[in-house]
Amino acid sequence: MSAAYEVVIGLEVHVELKTATKLFCGCANAFGQEPNTETCPVCLGMPGVLPVLNGEAVSLAARAALALHCEIHSYSKFDRKQYFYPDLPKAYQISQYDQPLAENGYVEIGFGEGKRKIGIERIHLEEDAGKLNHIGNRLGDATGSLVDLNRAGVPLIEIVSRPQMHSPEEARQYLTELKTILSYLDISDLRMEEGSMRCDANISLKPSDYTGSLFDLPRVEIKNVNSFRNVQRGIEYEIGRQKERLAQGLAIVRETRGFDDASGTTYSQRSKEEANDYRYFPEPDLPPLVLSEEWLAKQQHMMPELPDSLRAGLLQRGVAERDVQVLVQDPDLYRYWQQAVAEFSDVRQVTNWILSDYSRLMNAHSLSFAAPTVTAKALASLLRLIESGTLSGKMAKEVLEAMFESGETPQAVVKRLGLIQITDQDAIRDIVSSVVMANPAVVKDFLGGKDKALAFLVGQVMKQTKGQAKPDLVNDLLREVIATYA
């Protein structure tokens, strides 16, 4: 009776904020430095040190909260979460427990009719821990561990969703949309592979006749999965595993599980019984965080236009729904599109060229629209060459590739390759005539009603003109010439 369960998923997402300095000291917040070079007595947890809150981190966190439609509390406080581990120098993490910065927001997933809100329970600020580098292979058989505290004290926000997702696909949609929204705020690098965005997933199976609290359902947490794809895979595997256990009459144990990328499976890390008692209590070294109306208004004022509004704008301008999704998902791509449209107002043309030919080139070379090799301005002048009839679409593709390789303007490429479209009717007519003469059978087919035959003839003409003949003109002349021969 596997159909008798509803899948319930909640996600906890950690996002590192890209502030200049760490959350509670003046050390640089920089990734990839020599171990322990970005440290000071405060983030090393030396005796006698005290934390001082970084205002920039609060500001970035507040922007995230506003973008996710949360209520920002004018009064919140910090707490100590206590546990022993070598990457945690003070043996407690300064976090926010019962009075977080923000609560009660949502993320909208899906499109059009299928749109649905996934609730955000809370967003709180906390400091990151350091990193352990194990000598040897894995933790199990390591001969020692080296502690790198460059990351200790880097500001994080934790975004906790409500348990309102019901499939691995929805979880992935939520994460994608969350990342899209955050990427417009420019508050984090959002790189899962570098750990600047991390995700834990909570999964329960709810019997269809269950009426109790979701909180009381046995729930499994999959920790620290390193990509959206793997979050989806982990959840998929976990649903299957839990269903199987239930089918065998076995109970689901509340536990934390890890995800193994190679096998696509999850494995038990820690059961609830072994779970830490974190002994949270208010951080006495930091006064409560009190935010004024003026301060909040200022943050609101600094908010950029967000994906929802951008999508509405694109639809209004006639961009197809599918293209809208793709364009908005990447702020750099969207900015590029905006610049191109400002230069060349045919929205459909611009969108097509960016999303098909140019994106293909960028993807093939793993490049980002943050640093486009062909500027939006150059792309627009290429489109103008098509519009004026100087280049055919096919020629333009060739020019774009050359622009991509060399960084030249389209005019320079056209000149270098001698790629001017032939619009001289007489010159083309001669070639058309010779093609018609040379292919009597095909002409016959065409006359017999086979429209496809004409395409073959067009192809032949284009071949002889090295693609420089204007296709519309070739088409017209072929029909004209054939008519005279018929």
Add this chain to the structure above:
Amino acid sequence: MAIIDWDAYDTAQKVQSGEVSALECVDAALERIASWDSVIGAFLHVDAEGAREKARIMDSTMTREAKAALPLAGVPVAIKDNMVTTDMPTTAASQILKGFRSPYNATVVERLVRAGAILVGKTNLDEFAMGSSTEHSAYKVTRNPWDTERVPGGSSGGSAAAVAARMVPFALGSDTGGSIRLPASYCGVLGIKPTYGRVSRYGLIAYASSLDQIGPLTRSVRDAAKILHIIAGKDPRDATSIDASSVSSEVGPVQIQNVRIGLPEEYFGDGMDSRVRDKIDNVLEQLRSMGARLVPISLPHTRYAIATYYLIAPAEASSNLSRYDGVRYGQRVVGQDLVSMYESTRAKGFGHEVKHRILLGTHALSAGYYDAYYLKAQKVRTLIRQDFENAFKQVDLIVTPTVPDLPFKLGEREQDPLQMYLTDIFTVTTNLAGIPGLSQPIGLADGLPVGLQWMGPPLAEDLILSAAGRLESALTLPQWPMLGGLDR
């Protein structure tokens, strides 16, 4: 008068005027320490060469004008060994920090040095400032200069004894539940615990963060004002430090007849040593004769203060002391694996009283007990604070005995922690309320010092110091302790 008899005020003035050199002052202190610290045991570390070198540099490189700009020019100072210093080890009197050298100086140390003071050594304390007798040091026993068979009080016992024995004109202590005022009272010196936030805690090894406060131990009221003026003030590295107008460096003239002094009935009940009571009664009579209006008041939640303190302080301590895990600094005992390394390091590194409080605090914060212990204690703390707010609507200041009894004998209370905890009964309330408290010597009873405690509203240090200054000038105080009958 010899150099060692001068207070910081006189010492600085004579160095500034050129009457003595900084080196002479430092030498006098070092000689005194060399002669007597084997008896008293006030110091955990003395940096004789370093101190002399600094004095020589001051003498040889500074003009009279430059020295005149230093309010503590050439004044030797001792620092309780729970404040970090780069020039000397900092141990908090614990094995776990044996040999630890801090990479930075505490803000108070920076401020004193900038004012011209010369750091001669680090003083003994109860391990991590947990105790009332300085018997809980991992390194040595400190003896009371008035009777070397007795404790100096704690936890700043080393600092109080060093000042009383004239080894230094003044010292810094820290006070979480009475740790400045209690040893000040027992050793016959003056000690002030400022308003919470008045003095930066940056570089003070935390015991209970919401209660800890640094303050001076001195031999005169004017020194207390002078030192407090120098070390107080907002510190960008301590988010709990407050931005208030500073304490005045001079003791202001106050007409005591304008002052309403509250006498809380809860502090004058049974259980007070009759010899202490007699001394206190005499002083109250004196204040009355000077024109002060003595007003009976009530602080009804006082009786919950010790219980409240011994929940909040250990809870915070259990967290603050977690960082001593053997991973990055201090002592490490190697184990089979990570957990056994933690366990052995902490088992060996911490003394009994520290472990006792870590256990208490860990329990108070545990899931299922938090509401009943820690949260309830916080609520009572609020009530205690409100007691004072109400009282200060009726009176300007409050006076009480600092301690209900006289210094006890070494070892006398070691087996009875509860009795030991009750030593703090009159001092913990100011820490819980965050208000300032000062202990002032008022004379001897059976040859042992008795202290009077002044308490005031937040930021009322100036008024407290002025009132204490008036009383000081009216009292005839004994000269110096006899250091076990051996000194002149």
